[in-house]
Amino acid sequence: MSAVTLKSLHAYLLLLENSSELKRRLPNAFNPRTLKEGLDEMSALIGVDAVVFKDPQTLAAMIGAPRFVIIWGEPSVTDHVARVFDGSRLLLTGFVSAAIFDKVAGGQPGASPQRGGAPGAPSAGSARPNRESSADLAPAEAEREVALEDLKPLLSGNLTLTCRLFRGLFEHMLGFMSPSVALQGNASLVAELTGGRDQSRSFLSTALFILGAELDPDHLMAFMMQQGLVGLPIFEHMLQNRDYCGAFYTFRRLERAFMGPPAAEEAQLRGRFDQFNAQLGGKPCLARIFEANEPDKLQMDAHLAATDLLEAMALTPWWISLKEAVSIDSSYSIRSAVTIARHFERFARGQAPKDQVNQEIADHLLAFARQFSPDTQPAEPRQR
Numbered sequence: 001m002s003a004v005t006l007k008s009l010h011a012y013l014l015l016l017e018n019s020s021e022l023k024r025r026l027p028n029a030f031n032p033r034t035l036k037e038g039l040d041e042m043s044a045l046i047g048v049d050a051v052v053f054k055d056p057q058t059l060a061a062m063i064g065a066p067r068f069v070i071i072w073g074e075p076s077v078t079d080h081v082a083r084v085f086d087g088s089r090l091l092l093t094g095f096v097s098a099a100i101f102d103k104v105a106g107g108q109p110g111a112s113p114q115r116g117g118a119p120g121a122p123s124a125g126s127a128r129p130n131r132e133s134s135a136d137l138a139p140a141e142a143e144r145e146v147a148l149e150d151l152k153p154l155l156s157g158n159l160t161l162t163c164r165l166f167r168g169l170f171e172h173m174l175g176f177m178s179p180s181v182a183l184q185g186n187a188s189l190v191a192e193l194t195g196g197r198d199q200s201r202s203f204l205s206t207a208l209f210i211l212g213a214e215l216d217p218d219h220l221m222a223f224m225m226q227q228g229l230v231g232l233p234i235f236e237h238m239l240q241n242r243d244y245c246g247a248f249y250t251f252r253r254l255e256r257a258f259m260g261p262p263a264a265e266e267a268q269l270r271g272r273f274d275q276f277n278a279q280l281g282g283k284p285c286l287a288r289i290f291e292a293n294e295p296d297k298l299q300m301d302a303h304l305a306a307t308d309l310l311e312a313m314a315l316t317p318w319w320i321s322l323k324e325a326v327s328i329d330s331s332y333s334i335r336s337a338v339t340i341a342r343h344f345e346r347f348a349r350g351q352a353p354k355d356q357v358n359q360e361i362a363d364h365l366l367a368f369a370r371q372f373s374p375d376t377q378p379a380e381p382r383q384r
Helices: 006-017 019-025 035-046 055-065 080-097 099-104 138-146 159-176 185-191 197-215 216-226 232-239 244-253 262-279 297-313 319-328 331-348 354-371
Strands: 069-071 075-076
Touching: 006 019, 006 080, 006 197, 006 216, 019 080, 035 075, 035 080, 035 244, 055 159, 069 331, 080 159, 159 197, 197 216, 197 232, 232 262, 232 354, 244 331, 244 354, 262 297, 262 331, 297 319, 297 331, 319 331, 319 354, 331 354
Parallel strands: none
Antiparallel strands: 069 075
8 A cells, every 4th residue: 555645546436527437437238236235246346354344333434324224133234325325336336446357246347358347457556657667766766656456456345435435426316316317227327427528527536535634634625736636626526406305304304204202313323423423523513503493304304314414525625614614613514504494494395495495505514614724714813
């Protein structure tokens, strides 16, 4: 892993902006996998015991807790989530390593011998200098000359990082992909992911953010700024035209028929916020969550969905504004969740159509990113 740099990682991830190459990495024939089969193949992809992938905590890290249920020890999801999961697995496998299809899919034809990660290609840790002798290179310069062949050096055995990367891809697909596209096969999946350079670039930004934080967190944001992968244009394409209601509120609404005592429910929700803020360097916050003393199930579902949304957004470069906000006042994360929950609630009560609510949530998240951009903060002393 020492030979993998932000520069080589970025060069490799540019694959996400090349829909023809990404499509070429996928198998010619795609037979849908069940959730269990998909989890087994992902375990082979990164060399982790398949039993680990069936663990509820692992699955929650990959697709979010409200999107699955355990029945007699086996995870179960809706048809739509299963299709999005399988499409995400297929695309992840394609850009982790083209050659992996020969191993995981049982020698399925269609892999190109010229692709990165093909049999016989140098590993990611081997230097490939353009000069005649690598001995003439200084160590730092030699490291810059290394070309990343695949993502296996980063992901092999690293369950946490794999789950984060998969979650980023899954949330992107679930938010932007219509249910009809999920039925149309791998070509449509690639077209949907890379349906425009702007959208594929927003996912490139997220993938680099997730993987780069593992490599070189101290220099990651400066590098991403140099590459134009952080900023309002990226945030616009990441946030706009996304189905937040379908991807977040709907799953919470269908998660359970009844809720527990309101005081206990609110305590659990506040515990989630305190843990979330702690991960961002913030402190526990006593800001009011519910306007009513006893929220009903619809309100609770809306607030849980809003919290799920913020946690998913923390996997993207939007995180920099969230972290900045929490460093000023821990209540900002709760206030944002309450704002988003109100929009979900209006949708749930039939007071606003889905498209309008989705747009209002996107506008809120974009305004949040603008207000708490680290370099545009007002000069007055911060409250901590």
